[in-house]
Amino acid sequence: MAGKIEIPENLKAELPPSQWGKVLGATPIVMTVIATLLAGLASSEMTKAQYDRSLAAQIQSKAGDQWGYAAAKKTRGALAHNSLDLLAATAEVHPLDAASLSGADAPTIAALSQGELPAVERAKFSAEIQSALDALGNSAPEKEIGDRLVKIKNADLAAALDVAQAAALRFDNAAKPVTKAADKLDESLMAAGDKNAFANFAAARLRYTGARYDTEAQLNQGIAGIYELQIRQANFTAEKHHARSGKFFIGMLAAQAAVIVSTFAIAARKKNFLWSLAAAAGVLAVIFSLYVYLYV
Numbered sequence: 001m002a003g004k005i006e007i008p009e010n011l012k013a014e015l016p017p018s019q020w021g022k023v024l025g026a027t028p029i030v031m032t033v034i035a036t037l038l039a040g041l042a043s044s045e046m047t048k049a050q051y052d053r054s055l056a057a058q059i060q061s062k063a064g065d066q067w068g069y070a071a072a073k074k075t076r077g078a079l080a081h082n083s084l085d086l087l088a089a090t091a092e093v094h095p096l097d098a099a100s101l102s103g104a105d106a107p108t109i110a111a112l113s114q115g116e117l118p119a120v121e122r123a124k125f126s127a128e129i130q131s132a133l134d135a136l137g138n139s140a141p142e143k144e145i146g147d148r149l150v151k152i153k154n155a156d157l158a159a160a161l162d163v164a165q166a167a168a169l170r171f172d173n174a175a176k177p178v179t180k181a182a183d184k185l186d187e188s189l190m191a192a193g194d195k196n197a198f199a200n201f202a203a204a205r206l207r208y209t210g211a212r213y214d215t216e217a218q219l220n221q222g223i224a225g226i227y228e229l230q231i232r233q234a235n236f237t238a239e240k241h242h243a244r245s246g247k248f249f250i251g252m253l254a255a256q257a258a259v260i261v262s263t264f265a266i267a268a269r270k271k272n273f274l275w276s277l278a279a280a281a282g283v284l285a286v287i288f289s290l291y292v293y294l295y296v
Contacts, residue, residue, distance in 0.1 A: 076213045093202075096113045108177070111208050118178070126160075128148065129160050133225050168220055171216065
Protein backbone atom coordinates (compact mmCIF):
# COMPACT_ATOMS: atom_id res chain seq x y z
CA MET A 1 0.00 0.00 0.00
CA ALA A 2 1.34 3.39 -0.98
CA GLY A 3 2.36 5.69 1.81
CA LYS A 4 0.75 9.01 2.58
CA ILE A 5 1.76 11.79 0.23
CA GLU A 6 3.02 14.90 1.96
CA ILE A 7 4.18 18.23 0.61
CA PRO A 8 7.86 18.79 1.42
CA GLU A 9 8.50 21.35 4.11
CA ASN A 10 10.65 23.51 1.85
CA LEU A 11 7.72 23.83 -0.60
CA LYS A 12 5.29 24.58 2.19
CA ALA A 13 7.55 27.41 3.26
CA GLU A 14 7.14 29.01 -0.16
CA LEU A 15 3.43 29.69 0.49
CA PRO A 16 2.12 32.47 2.74
CA PRO A 17 0.89 30.92 6.03
CA SER A 18 -2.77 31.92 5.56
CA GLN A 19 -5.96 30.82 3.80
CA TRP A 20 -5.35 33.42 1.10
CA GLY A 21 -1.89 31.99 0.62
CA LYS A 22 -3.35 28.54 0.01
CA VAL A 23 -5.72 30.02 -2.57
CA LEU A 24 -2.86 31.81 -4.29
CA GLY A 25 -0.82 28.62 -4.24
CA ALA A 26 -3.50 26.87 -6.27
CA THR A 27 -3.60 29.70 -8.83
CA PRO A 28 -1.42 28.02 -11.51
CA ILE A 29 -3.53 24.85 -11.48
CA VAL A 30 -6.86 26.68 -11.49
CA MET A 31 -5.78 29.08 -14.23
CA THR A 32 -4.53 26.18 -16.35
CA VAL A 33 -7.93 24.51 -16.08
CA ILE A 34 -9.71 27.77 -16.91
CA ALA A 35 -7.43 28.41 -19.89
CA THR A 36 -8.18 24.91 -21.20
CA LEU A 37 -11.91 25.44 -20.83
CA LEU A 38 -11.76 28.79 -22.62
CA ALA A 39 -9.71 27.26 -25.42
CA GLY A 40 -12.42 24.62 -25.82
CA LEU A 41 -15.14 27.27 -25.88
CA ALA A 42 -13.25 29.29 -28.48
CA SER A 43 -12.82 26.22 -30.67
CA SER A 44 -16.49 25.27 -30.22
CA GLU A 45 -17.71 28.71 -31.25
CA MET A 46 -15.46 28.66 -34.32
CA THR A 47 -16.85 25.25 -35.30
CA LYS A 48 -20.40 26.57 -34.95
CA ALA A 49 -19.50 29.57 -37.12
CA GLN A 50 -18.14 27.29 -39.84
CA TYR A 51 -21.26 25.12 -39.66
CA ASP A 52 -23.54 28.13 -40.05
CA ARG A 53 -21.51 29.39 -43.02
CA SER A 54 -21.84 25.99 -44.66
CA LEU A 55 -25.57 25.91 -43.92
CA ALA A 56 -26.00 29.36 -45.47
CA ALA A 57 -24.26 28.15 -48.63
CA GLN A 58 -26.57 25.14 -48.87
CA ILE A 59 -29.67 27.29 -48.43
CA GLN A 60 -28.30 29.76 -50.98
CA SER A 61 -28.32 26.95 -53.55
CA LYS A 62 -31.97 26.17 -52.75
CA ALA A 63 -32.89 29.84 -52.93
CA GLY A 64 -31.21 30.18 -56.31
CA ASP A 65 -33.21 27.23 -57.64
CA GLN A 66 -36.42 28.72 -56.25
CA TRP A 67 -35.77 32.16 -57.75
CA GLY A 68 -35.03 30.48 -61.09
CA TYR A 69 -38.27 28.49 -60.87
CA ALA A 70 -40.27 31.64 -60.09
CA ALA A 71 -38.58 33.47 -62.97
CA ALA A 72 -39.48 30.63 -65.35
CA LYS A 73 -43.10 30.87 -64.25
CA LYS A 74 -43.03 34.63 -64.78
CA THR A 75 -41.53 34.20 -68.24
CA ARG A 76 -44.18 31.67 -69.24
CA GLY A 77 -46.87 34.05 -68.04
CA ALA A 78 -45.38 36.85 -70.13
CA LEU A 79 -45.27 34.57 -73.19
CA ALA A 80 -48.92 33.69 -72.70
CA HIS A 81 -49.89 37.37 -72.49
CA ASN A 82 -47.82 38.19 -75.59
CA SER A 83 -49.39 35.32 -77.53
CA LEU A 84 -52.82 36.58 -76.53
CA ASP A 85 -51.97 40.05 -77.83
CA LEU A 86 -50.74 38.59 -81.12
CA LEU A 87 -53.87 36.46 -81.48
CA ALA A 88 -56.13 39.43 -80.79
CA ALA A 89 -54.23 41.47 -83.39
CA THR A 90 -54.44 38.83 -86.13
CA ALA A 91 -57.87 37.30 -85.54
CA GLU A 92 -61.29 38.34 -84.29
CA VAL A 93 -61.84 36.79 -80.88
CA HIS A 94 -64.86 36.94 -78.62
CA PRO A 95 -65.42 35.95 -75.00
CA LEU A 96 -66.47 32.38 -74.43
CA ASP A 97 -69.84 31.55 -72.96
CA ALA A 98 -70.95 28.52 -71.01
CA ALA A 99 -72.75 27.08 -74.06
CA SER A 100 -69.53 26.84 -76.03
CA LEU A 101 -67.96 24.85 -73.17
CA SER A 102 -70.57 22.13 -72.99
CA GLY A 103 -69.43 19.15 -71.00
CA ALA A 104 -66.95 21.14 -68.91
CA ASP A 105 -67.30 21.38 -65.14
CA ALA A 106 -68.08 24.62 -63.30
CA PRO A 107 -64.47 25.52 -62.35
CA THR A 108 -63.33 25.09 -65.96
CA ILE A 109 -66.22 27.19 -67.30
CA ALA A 110 -65.48 29.93 -64.75
CA ALA A 111 -61.76 29.83 -65.57
CA LEU A 112 -62.15 30.04 -69.36
CA SER A 113 -65.23 32.22 -69.71
CA GLN A 114 -64.58 34.65 -66.84
CA GLY A 115 -60.84 34.23 -66.25
CA GLU A 116 -61.37 33.08 -62.66
CA LEU A 117 -58.44 31.33 -61.02
CA PRO A 118 -58.83 28.66 -58.35
CA ALA A 119 -59.06 30.09 -54.86
CA VAL A 120 -55.62 31.32 -53.84
CA GLU A 121 -54.89 30.80 -50.15
CA ARG A 122 -51.72 32.78 -49.78
CA ALA A 123 -49.28 32.00 -47.01
CA LYS A 124 -49.72 34.04 -43.85
CA PHE A 125 -46.73 34.73 -41.63
CA SER A 126 -46.18 36.25 -38.21
CA ALA A 127 -45.74 40.01 -37.94
CA GLU A 128 -41.98 39.61 -37.31
CA ILE A 129 -41.41 37.41 -40.37
CA GLN A 130 -43.58 39.61 -42.59
CA SER A 131 -41.65 42.66 -41.41
CA ALA A 132 -38.35 40.98 -42.34
CA LEU A 133 -39.78 39.97 -45.73
CA ASP A 134 -40.90 43.55 -46.36
CA ALA A 135 -37.41 44.82 -45.52
CA LEU A 136 -35.93 42.23 -47.87
CA GLY A 137 -38.35 43.16 -50.64
CA ASN A 138 -37.55 46.84 -50.23
CA SER A 139 -33.78 46.14 -50.44
CA ALA A 140 -33.25 47.46 -46.92
CA PRO A 141 -29.68 47.55 -45.53
CA GLU A 142 -28.40 44.26 -44.17
CA LYS A 143 -28.23 45.70 -40.66
CA GLU A 144 -31.92 46.56 -40.72
CA ILE A 145 -32.81 43.09 -41.92
CA GLY A 146 -30.55 41.62 -39.24
CA ASP A 147 -32.23 43.69 -36.52
CA ARG A 148 -35.59 42.26 -37.56
CA LEU A 149 -34.26 38.72 -37.79
CA VAL A 150 -32.97 38.88 -34.21
CA LYS A 151 -36.56 38.50 -33.00
CA ILE A 152 -37.17 35.40 -35.14
CA LYS A 153 -36.17 31.85 -34.18
CA ASN A 154 -34.84 29.27 -36.62
CA ALA A 155 -37.85 27.06 -35.95
CA ASP A 156 -40.21 29.92 -36.83
CA LEU A 157 -38.54 30.40 -40.22
CA ALA A 158 -38.65 26.65 -40.88
CA ALA A 159 -42.38 26.63 -40.09
CA ALA A 160 -42.92 29.66 -42.36
CA LEU A 161 -41.14 27.83 -45.19
CA ASP A 162 -43.50 24.87 -44.76
CA VAL A 163 -46.48 27.23 -44.89
CA ALA A 164 -45.24 28.93 -48.08
CA GLN A 165 -44.55 25.61 -49.80
CA ALA A 166 -47.94 24.24 -48.79
CA ALA A 167 -49.70 27.32 -50.23
CA ALA A 168 -47.93 26.89 -53.59
CA LEU A 169 -48.76 23.18 -53.64
CA ARG A 170 -52.45 23.81 -52.87
CA PHE A 171 -52.79 26.23 -55.76
CA ASP A 172 -50.95 23.88 -58.10
CA ASN A 173 -53.27 21.00 -57.17
CA ALA A 174 -56.34 23.22 -57.59
CA ALA A 175 -55.23 24.38 -61.07
CA LYS A 176 -54.43 20.92 -62.46
CA PRO A 177 -58.06 19.81 -63.10
CA VAL A 178 -58.77 22.98 -65.11
CA THR A 179 -55.60 22.45 -67.16
CA LYS A 180 -56.54 18.84 -67.94
CA ALA A 181 -60.08 19.84 -68.89
CA ALA A 182 -58.73 22.59 -71.16
CA ASP A 183 -56.49 20.05 -72.90
CA LYS A 184 -59.52 17.88 -73.72
CA LEU A 185 -61.50 20.87 -74.99
CA ASP A 186 -58.53 21.87 -77.11
CA GLU A 187 -58.49 18.46 -78.78
CA SER A 188 -62.26 18.40 -79.38
CA LEU A 189 -62.37 21.92 -80.84
CA MET A 190 -59.37 21.18 -83.03
CA ALA A 191 -61.12 18.09 -84.37
CA ALA A 192 -64.34 20.02 -85.00
CA GLY A 193 -62.54 22.38 -87.37
CA ASP A 194 -64.40 25.52 -86.31
CA LYS A 195 -61.66 28.14 -86.56
CA ASN A 196 -63.66 30.94 -84.91
CA ALA A 197 -64.62 28.78 -81.95
CA PHE A 198 -61.05 27.52 -81.64
CA ALA A 199 -59.65 31.08 -81.76
CA ASN A 200 -62.05 32.16 -79.04
CA PHE A 201 -61.08 29.17 -76.92
CA ALA A 202 -57.35 29.75 -77.53
CA ALA A 203 -57.66 33.37 -76.42
CA ALA A 204 -59.54 32.38 -73.26
CA ARG A 205 -57.01 29.69 -72.46
CA LEU A 206 -54.06 32.04 -72.98
CA ARG A 207 -55.68 34.59 -70.69
CA TYR A 208 -56.20 31.98 -67.98
CA THR A 209 -52.72 30.47 -68.45
CA GLY A 210 -51.02 33.85 -68.15
CA ALA A 211 -52.89 34.67 -64.94
CA ARG A 212 -52.12 31.20 -63.53
CA TYR A 213 -48.39 31.49 -64.19
CA ASP A 214 -48.31 35.01 -62.67
CA THR A 215 -49.91 33.68 -59.49
CA GLU A 216 -47.59 30.68 -59.33
CA ALA A 217 -44.59 32.99 -59.78
CA GLN A 218 -45.71 35.11 -56.82
CA LEU A 219 -46.21 32.04 -54.62
CA ASN A 220 -42.76 30.71 -55.51
CA GLN A 221 -41.20 34.11 -54.87
CA GLY A 222 -42.66 33.86 -51.37
CA ILE A 223 -40.82 30.57 -50.84
CA ALA A 224 -37.58 32.10 -52.16
CA GLY A 225 -38.02 35.05 -49.77
CA ILE A 226 -38.13 32.71 -46.75
CA TYR A 227 -34.99 30.99 -48.03
CA GLU A 228 -33.28 34.40 -48.25
CA LEU A 229 -34.18 35.13 -44.63
CA GLN A 230 -32.74 31.77 -43.59
CA ILE A 231 -29.51 32.58 -45.44
CA ARG A 232 -29.14 35.89 -43.66
CA GLN A 233 -30.02 34.41 -40.30
CA ALA A 234 -27.38 31.69 -40.74
CA ASN A 235 -24.77 34.28 -41.75
CA PHE A 236 -25.63 36.57 -38.83
CA THR A 237 -25.42 33.63 -36.43
CA ALA A 238 -22.04 32.64 -37.91
CA GLU A 239 -20.73 36.16 -37.35
CA LYS A 240 -21.93 36.05 -33.75
CA HIS A 241 -20.19 32.72 -33.11
CA HIS A 242 -17.04 34.05 -34.76
CA ALA A 243 -17.04 37.11 -32.49
CA ARG A 244 -17.64 34.95 -29.39
CA SER A 245 -14.75 32.69 -30.42
CA GLY A 246 -12.39 35.66 -30.61
CA LYS A 247 -13.43 36.95 -27.21
CA PHE A 248 -13.11 33.51 -25.59
CA PHE A 249 -9.63 33.36 -27.11
CA ILE A 250 -8.78 36.66 -25.41
CA GLY A 251 -10.03 35.22 -22.12
CA MET A 252 -7.86 32.16 -22.66
CA LEU A 253 -4.83 34.39 -23.19
CA ALA A 254 -5.58 36.22 -19.94
CA ALA A 255 -5.83 32.92 -18.07
CA GLN A 256 -2.55 31.75 -19.58
CA ALA A 257 -0.98 35.04 -18.56
CA ALA A 258 -2.11 34.29 -15.00
CA VAL A 259 -0.43 30.88 -15.19
CA ILE A 260 2.80 32.44 -16.42
CA VAL A 261 2.82 35.17 -13.76
CA SER A 262 2.08 32.72 -10.95
CA THR A 263 4.84 30.43 -12.20
CA PHE A 264 7.29 33.32 -12.15
CA ALA A 265 6.07 34.14 -8.66
CA ILE A 266 7.11 30.71 -7.47
CA ALA A 267 10.46 30.99 -9.20
CA ALA A 268 11.16 34.51 -7.92
CA ARG A 269 9.64 33.88 -4.48
CA LYS A 270 7.76 37.16 -4.77
CA LYS A 271 4.66 35.48 -3.53
CA ASN A 272 2.33 38.17 -2.31
CA PHE A 273 2.54 40.68 -5.19
CA LEU A 274 2.97 38.35 -8.17
CA TRP A 275 0.52 35.75 -6.92
CA SER A 276 -2.02 38.50 -6.31
CA LEU A 277 -1.38 39.78 -9.83
CA ALA A 278 -1.91 36.28 -11.22
CA ALA A 279 -5.12 35.85 -9.27
CA ALA A 280 -6.39 39.22 -10.49
CA ALA A 281 -5.65 38.28 -14.10
CA GLY A 282 -7.45 34.99 -13.65
CA VAL A 283 -10.50 36.63 -12.08
CA LEU A 284 -10.67 39.15 -14.94
CA ALA A 285 -10.41 36.31 -17.46
CA VAL A 286 -13.29 34.47 -15.79
CA ILE A 287 -15.49 37.58 -15.54
CA PHE A 288 -14.79 38.54 -19.14
CA SER A 289 -15.56 35.01 -20.38
CA LEU A 290 -18.82 34.88 -18.42
CA TYR A 291 -19.82 38.18 -19.99
CA VAL A 292 -19.09 36.81 -23.47
CA TYR A 293 -20.96 33.57 -22.77
CA LEU A 294 -24.06 35.30 -21.44
CA TYR A 295 -24.38 38.51 -23.43
CA VAL A 296 -22.36 38.36 -26.66
